[in-house]
Amino acid sequence: MGEPGRGTAKTLDRGLLVLLAFRRRSEWGVSELARELELDKAVTHRLLTTLAHRGFVLADPQTRRYRLGATIGVLARSAERGGSLEAAARPLLTALAQELGESAILNVPHGAAYRTALAIDADGPMRYSATVGETIPAHGGAAGHAIFAFYPDEEARRLLGAGPLERFSDETIVDPAELFELYARIRAERVAVSHGEYDLNVTSVAAPVFAAGQVIGSLVVIGPHQSVTEKIDTTVSRVRGTAETLSRLLDGGAEE
Known part of the structure; x- marks a missing residue:
């Protein structure tokens, strides 16, 4: 201790x-x-x-x-109503969207799904626009992977179920065994990347956000497939680093 x-x-x-x-x-x-x-x-x-x-x-x-x-x-409900998570995340998401020219989103777990809590849209005609409050099944792309990969396996399996998962596109991972293999890699790399798993036309990069050692959401950059993949290395680095900064802020640390 x-x-x-x-x-x-x-x-x-x-x-x-x-x-x-x-x-x-x-x-x-x-x-x-x-x-x-x-x-x-x-x-x-x-x-x-x-x-x-x-x-x-x-x-x-x-x-x-x-x-x-x-x-x-x-207290948990009071914190959610007070918007402390969104307040801490907003300037970081804004900076990320401006730097990368893609939309930046904060998601939080919602049962066997994840919910959009905050979205900062990118400027320009070619962009992905998220709807605050929208819920998407846990296996629907990098945003969900970055959250549920850090759940205890038993809890994640209970939420996802044992049978085939719903398919949203040809790229959707519907085999639970394959999904849990992906989770192991995400835990090691602290970042998830998906190409068209929920929306065939977009690529997303997501990293987990923690508070008191527990995953509480994911920070995501998402946009048209070609636009994001052209700068994928930079996007991965910035998303992972920004999620780590937000996690430190939520644990009472100062932004570096």
Whole structure:
């Protein structure tokens, strides 16, 4: 467990680490959580009791194990309504669209699909225009691949299902086994590229966006096939770098 930095409250930091542990497992007992975080059992119990008092965690009276509580969901909905993710992403997307001359989009997961949360259209007659609020199935191109590749395999398989997936074009990946092989490469490279998988006329480059170690969306540059492929190396580099910058900002870091 890393020590808190200068100017931080040690007890609060430990409480936040307790909450972050629920990224790795949906429920914890006091003893196993204390071992996981290398904390004293009594300290861990006090932290969980305090978090339970405010509704951040919920104790099962029979098993004495803890799960995330309703307060977490309330805060998540408040954050979405407040548009903090979009506010942090907008200047980065704008710069990306201006530099590359293609549309830049922020997507967020939406069940077994992804949803357009923010779109900055490129200038010029030949461009791809996205609709904010539109949802597209998870396997529909690079934007979805860059999100769902970073889901736990079990969860991704449950969402996608076991059977053949819907085909949107001749390039759509409809075999789940092939899709999960692609996911492994995306996890290694931290970027996804698709040519006509959802719309046959476009190419897209996407990279995952993280907060607190969890994938929360993807940042995408998308445009006409020829236009994007002519500058694919630059696009891949800039999309990946911008997604990393946004992830740092969401974790409280400063933009470099």
